[in-house]
Amino acid sequence: MAPAFRGCGRHGRPHYKQGIARYTPDEIVDKASKDLAAVAEILGENRIFSGRPADVFDAVVFGMTILIYQLREMHPRLTDYARSLPNLTQYIGNLLTEFFPDLDRDF
Secondary structure, three states, X not given: OOXXXXXXXXXOOEHHHOOHHHOXXXXXXXXXXXXXXXXXXXXXXXXXXXXOOOXXXXXXXXXXXXXXXXXXXXXXXXXXXXXXXXXXXXXXXXXXXXXXXXXXXXX
């Protein structure tokens, strides 16, 4: 195998110690839950993040969070937590209704 693909980084450390793969599934859910809580806190009582109309930031947040809402079988605890955040759930619902009216809302 070529040296670049032996699994060691520039400083001789294995790549598995980088990124999300170094965490247990429980740690991943915990970190993601904290991220979702922060997003919900920043959103507050606003209908969307950036005022009117929705912009690129809203598109990014929506794109990252809709997967959590729709793919419950991947991380049920994380999906249940996200769905427990009323303002974030309303935000996702608002954008689904406005931009994707034909997409089923499973929550």
